Amino acid sequence: xxxxxxxxxxxxxxxxxxxxxxxxxxxxxxxxxxxxxxxxxxxxxxxxxxxxxxxxxxxxxxxxxxxxxxxxxxxxxxxxxxxxxxxxxxxxxxxxxxxxxxxxxxxxxxxxxxxxxxxxxxxxxxxxxxxxxxxxxxxxxxxxxxxxxxxxxxxxxxxxxxxxxxxxxxxxxxxxxxxxxxxxxxxxxxxxxxxxxxxxxxxxxxxxxxxxxxxxxxxxxxxxxxxxxxxxxxxxxxxxxxxxxxxxxxxxxxxxxxxxxxxxxxxxxxxxxxxxxxxxxxxxxxxxxxxxxxxxxxxxxxxxxxxxxxxxxxxxxxxxxxxxxxxxxxxxxxxxxxxxxxxxxxxxxxxxxxx
Amino acid sequence: xxxxxxxxxxxxxxxxxxxxxxxxxxxxxxxxxxxxxxxxxxxxxxxxxxxxxxxxxxxxxxxxxxxxxxxxxxxxxxxxxxxxxxxxxxxxxxxxxxxxxxxxxxxxxxxxxxxxxxxxxxxxxxxxxxxxxxxxxxxxxxxxxxxxxxxxxxxxxxxxxxxxxxxxxxxxxxxxxxxxxxxxxxxxxxxxxxxxxxxxxxxxxxxxxxxxxxxxxxxxxxxxxxxxxxxxxxxxxxxxxxxxxxxxxxxxxxxxxxxxxxxxxxxxxxxxxxxxxxxxxxxxxxxxxxxxxxxxxxxxxxxxxxxxxxxxxxxxxxxxxxxxxxxxxxxxxxxxxxxxxxxxxxxxxxxxxxx
Numbered sequence: 001x002x003x004x005x006x007x008x009x010x011x012x013x014x015x016x017x018x019x020x021x022x023x024x025x026x027x028x029x030x031x032x033x034x035x036x037x038x039x040x041x042x043x044x045x046x047x048x049x050x051x052x053x054x055x056x057x058x059x060x061x062x063x064x065x066x067x068x069x070x071x072x073x074x075x076x077x078x079x080x081x082x083x084x085x086x087x088x089x090x091x092x093x094x095x096x097x098x099x100x101x102x103x104x105x106x107x108x109x110x111x112x113x114x115x116x117x118x119x120x121x122x123x124x125x126x127x128x129x130x131x132x133x134x135x136x137x138x139x140x141x142x143x144x145x146x147x148x149x150x151x152x153x154x155x156x157x158x159x160x161x162x163x164x165x166x167x168x169x170x171x172x173x174x175x176x177x178x179x180x181x182x183x184x185x186x187x188x189x190x191x192x193x194x195x196x197x198x199x200x201x202x203x204x205x206x207x208x209x210x211x212x213x214x215x216x217x218x219x220x221x222x223x224x225x226x227x228x229x230x231x232x233x234x235x236x237x238x239x240x241x242x243x244x245x246x247x248x249x250x251x252x253x254x255x256x257x258x259x260x261x262x263x264x265x266x267x268x269x270x271x272x273x274x275x276x277x278x279x280x281x282x283x284x285x286x287x288x289x290x291x292x293x294x295x296x297x298x299x300x301x302x303x304x305x306x307x308x309x310x311x312x313x314x315x316x317x318x319x320x321x322x323x324x325x326x327x328x329x330x331x332x333x334x335x336x337x338x339x340x341x342x343x344x345x346x347x348x349x350x351x352x353x354x355x
Numbered sequence: 356x357x358x359x360x361x362x363x364x365x366x367x368x369x370x371x372x373x374x375x376x377x378x379x380x381x382x383x384x385x386x387x388x389x390x391x392x393x394x395x396x397x398x399x400x401x402x403x404x405x406x407x408x409x410x411x412x413x414x415x416x417x418x419x420x421x422x423x424x425x426x427x428x429x430x431x432x433x434x435x436x437x438x439x440x441x442x443x444x445x446x447x448x449x450x451x452x453x454x455x456x457x458x459x460x461x462x463x464x465x466x467x468x469x470x471x472x473x474x475x476x477x478x479x480x481x482x483x484x485x486x487x488x489x490x491x492x493x494x495x496x497x498x499x500x501x502x503x504x505x506x507x508x509x510x511x512x513x514x515x516x517x518x519x520x521x522x523x524x525x526x527x528x529x530x531x532x533x534x535x536x537x538x539x540x541x542x543x544x545x546x547x548x549x550x551x552x553x554x555x556x557x558x559x560x561x562x563x564x565x566x567x568x569x570x571x572x573x574x575x576x577x578x579x580x581x582x583x584x585x586x587x588x589x590x591x592x593x594x595x596x597x598x599x600x601x602x603x604x605x606x607x608x609x610x611x612x613x614x615x616x617x618x619x620x621x622x623x624x625x626x627x628x629x630x631x632x633x634x635x636x637x638x639x640x641x642x643x644x645x646x647x648x649x650x651x652x653x654x655x656x657x658x659x660x661x662x663x664x665x666x667x668x669x670x671x672x673x674x675x676x677x678x679x680x681x682x683x684x685x686x687x688x689x690x691x692x693x694x695x696x697x698x699x700x701x702x703x704x705x706x707x708x709x710x
Binding site: 151164165166 | 441445503506511512513514515516517518519520521525528529532533535536537
């Protein structure tokens, strides 16, 4: 158990945005919330998942919806805390701690906001190790844990509890529709997990990983060294290409941001990057170069900062890197939930690290 | 408190369909369920609302969604009972009785099915006195009672609790989206009402009214008398016209069945009937002849049976009658919720009974 410093949280925002692999929304608004809460004297502590008792109750939080909407309806730290309180009222127990469902993007910040208000620690773990667009794309779903209950909250005072879901996919469908009606963004508290479940199925130490990743980038920039080299070293990643964005195609469909970006590499080759919120597959001449569940990250070639699928635009100089996936998503059941076919691409997954 | 006979329930199906004013869905599938439950030896008792203690909890049930869907996914009496059980689990109390939100159409049968399974009585009352398409179109909304909580159930095992709603309109929006995702039909248990609330805001004795109306039609047919005259006498209604359906326009939009039927009266006049699930306004030469909240009923000219807006078709010989509205909907607040403007028609309500 250690108290997070203000610097840790700044680094978390940078690292989480990289782990967002283009999606998950920028952590920037969450960061602004956390700066304010720290200015007000609130503090957040980070808890080792191994310190959880098997019977502890852990709240799992996230903002659900279209990240773009948060540019109009700002992230409100009290809403996330409220989603946890509604869950406590529903299950009739208090939570020992709170954790992120996804460490990639803005949702890395959500447990911190809830923790600051509720004065409970944040567990150093998540259930994606990155960002993914759908509710069944988690280690908890791979582990076949219960998908329900879930609470969903909007700022007007509307609150919904999905008390039972036939499957994870049904939880996704039902909660997505509620979120859409709430204005395409909702604060949610996912199915509570026991300490035993978090220890068995959570991906440990991803908060620390994101903080360290962010620090590597910030330190490299401070020393005028190559930030991308620092990322690749910290995460044992692989550089796919450097080049220029020459075309972007983007459409908002069924609550997701879908499309593709076309890049021209410095060696004059054309690379296509598909996305569904997150980058899913990198193509060259119709053949996949890299794909989910490995993390495809598009970074500003100078600063090493992540570029979101909603922000990528013509003319940007970018470097595309690939970071390793958590082991659990490389299993048959993992690939079923988050492999290329889960995103509609009829190709087998092949690791860029095995070639 | 009296036990309903099998004949009462047959009559209820006929009377409720007339009070549906074209919407609410046919009570036929509900009737089939009740015949089966009565064959199995279950019985339902009807309770005078005045017999409720102020502090009694009353469950308010309905099927929500597109009536047409029930022709593929049959009404299941256990689903309605389950929606009540989920509400009991949520509020932590058992219900004293169950009542209909709308006595018009198939929802007149819903409390009977729940009552048969749960072995509690049905309160002889509802909150519409007819059928209306939206959640805020009830006496409970006119009385500004709390719109939440609501439970919504599908046959796959999905269950949602709308635990808080900013307004009645928000309850309508949120629960409608859930229902749409469940396949455009869901069994719902609306916000529980106390005995005091039912006595103050419910419309009393509408179950008995529907039974008597159905009996009047069935008796007249048995005696080869005019069933429509029997309805007008029982309900102090007014005959608007008799004629033939010459045109029907129907579209399913935003979860509702909208459109218009054009009738040619026996006097060669052209009458247009608009509908949103229920018949809303009758027009002649662009002037309103009759409108909601008064009950516009389109009946088969021979049998006196109601014709639903989803069933009306070219060539039918019909008689259009108007029945009086419950007093509460004629107040300014009532008209705001269910008057012509609530259905998008920019006209003032004028009673056919005052002219």
